[in-house]
Amino acid sequence: MAYAINDSCISCGACAPECPVDAISQGDAQYVINEDTCIDCGSCAGVCPVGAPEQQ
Ligand code: SF4
Numbered sequence: 188m189a190y191a192i193n194d195s196c197i198s199c200g201a202c203a204p205e206c207p208v209d210a211i212s213q214g215d216a217q218y219v220i221n222e223d224t225c226i227d228c229g230s231c232a233g234v235c236p237v238g239a240p241e242q243q
């Protein structure tokens with residue numbers, strides 16, 4: 188299981204420093220989660236102002 192960032196991401200950057208395994212990076216259009224690294228902790232979803240990280 189992993190989280191993924193949906194299209195509502197506004198690239199605010201709040202989630203990336205909250206990730207304990209550094210799975211979040213800035214992509215071309217928005218931030219993205221490396222699903223192979225994500226440990227499904229939910230921290231990114233907790234800080235996102237628009238609810239973009241969703242559990243898959
Ligand atoms: Fe990182 Fe946790 Fe979000 Fe996965 S769920 S990307 S481990 S903060």
Ligand code: SF4
Nearest residue numbers: 196197199200202235
């Ligand atoms: Fe995108 Fe939410 Fe992360 Fe901000 S906190 S970069 S809106 S996913």
